[in-house]
Amino acid sequence: MALTCARCGAQNPDGNLYCQACGTALAAAPGVAAASVPGPPPGIPPPVAGPAGYQSPYYTPAPGSAVPAHRTPWTLIIAVVVALIVLMAGGGTALAILGNRGSANPSGGGIADVPSPTPATTPSPVASPTSTSTGPKTESNDALTVAVPTGWTVDNKDAESITLLDPSSDGTVTAASGPSIPPQTAQNNKDTIDSQLKSQYPDTRECPNTSPKSGTFNGASGIAWTLCFTITSGGNSIPAAASLFAGANGSGSVYYVVMVLTSQSNLQNMLNEAKPVMQSVHWKLS
């Protein structure tokens, strides 16, 4: 049971004779009673009594000036933290303004100029994975086939998706398709993607000056849009952009997804570079 100090109100562990906060004698503590006060230890004379209300024979409350421990008053500690906040608020804002001024015009134009992966012309899909020796290498799974141009590498492949890494490792193209259970519309699929990316990345949002557009991608109907977010992983914090397409077949039983992912400043270049890959996507499910 805790003992409450009558002088300062501090809670003291059961058994304490004196308040840990102010040194005032506490109410009689069973088991450690004053009866246990014998003579002083060898070589140590009994000290004088302390201030009023305190009668310990061997330790007394230190006068204020006798406590040399504190070099930093609490006001200074709080002031340093407040100064840190103010300084970083000013410095951080200036840093953000200056940093954005420098990257306002990324090479290849802004994101607003980037066409979504909804080609105006219907690209000719790869007929089959049985390509000739002169054509590009292809990768295939149960749901789609995609060309792998020279320099590109297959980063990941499963039954529904294939992800290709560009030659300079600056971005990826992912194409995916598979059954939707229960059936989902293209808008449903878009909403799911938005929700998942928002939960994974701290600031997922539509990139400035972009808006979702309905269209088709190699025969699949759906919606194209562009998201910006910051990837924070493995010592990196990349301001990334993803140009996305989410579609569905007429009954909603099959989904189609394409994502071109790279840094925001590189999106235009990446879309140009990835054009052969995107045009080669051949959906197997309908």
Add this chain to the structure above:
Amino acid sequence: MRCDHCANDVPDGVFCTRCGAHQGTTGEVANPKKREQRYAAHPAEHVAQPSIFTTIFPHLGHSKIHEFRWAFAVGLAGILILYVAGLITAALLVAIFLVPVLYLIYLYEAQVYRDEPAVVLGFTIGGGALIGIVLTVIERIVYNPYPNIGNPLRGAGISVGALLFLGLLWPIVQEVLKPLPALFLPNRGDFPETVDGLVFGIAAGLGFSVAESLVAFSTALVSLPAHLTPGNWIYDLTTLAVFQPLLQGSTTGIIVAAVWRYRRGRLGRLEIGGVAAAVVAHIAFSLGTQLWKDILLSPLVILVWQAVVVGAVLVYIRYLLHHALLEEAAHMGFAETVCSNCHMHIVASGFCPNCGMALTAAPTAVKRARKPRADTPTKAKA
């Protein structure tokens, strides 16, 4: 009086000033000598209490701890305000620097570095920061995050390569290299106490943490708009402001403290286990964070996981330090001094007879003000 446990004649008190045992409690506490209900650095707390400030700021007394807690709370409130205002760059910077700045104030307050602040701070915080910069730059070069973002509709799935690198290999590399600056402190012989080693290790870990976070977020700091919708940044900010520095600081602190104990010839199960616990905790923190992200668990779950791991590390530090303080303070001679925890003017050896604090964990100024009593006994002054 005669101590119930070491049988020495000692000044009257609730605690034996020689061995620290809690007097008259044989029937109440499982082991009064180990006194696990009275943490040696802050006897009002149980050793198993995962308190941040009484663990990594062990020299601060009862009242000073609260001032640092308030300052930390003010810092967190500042981060929250900046976050709500959409000033994410500023919030990130405050989050990165908050705990390390408080630790610098603590080091100044406790004067752990005594008369050699430049050497100690340079080797611990500076050395840790240097290693943090080098390691994080290497990490950026080696690890490409793009390939781990696959099918956005199904989630990326578990990336084994990323898990092994970020969750297993890299924490081990960090735990091997982070303590080096503190371990090779040139004047380490002047700081023989385990509590010194712990504080130096934590300082090195915090230096590492600042550098790691600054390098990792450098691109975001210069590319984020000055003002943006707050979004989910609060989760990253919480990790940056609280869990990341606490993990990096406390794991390094454990390892350095264990090596300090070894140098004193006191390498036991607790110390060896401490090194293992630090590495395992770092792996658990990083692996769990990466894994939960991969399987799209809520960011809140990730924060809870990080809190659990950090809490466990803090408790381990407390057991290690408690054990070391009980052992090391027992050899101090009698002196007049002031307890930095309860502020009593005491005639004591290794422990405050009133509150039980181990006096080796007192700030340097208090230790220096000790007036030895064995040869020239004088009356205690009120």
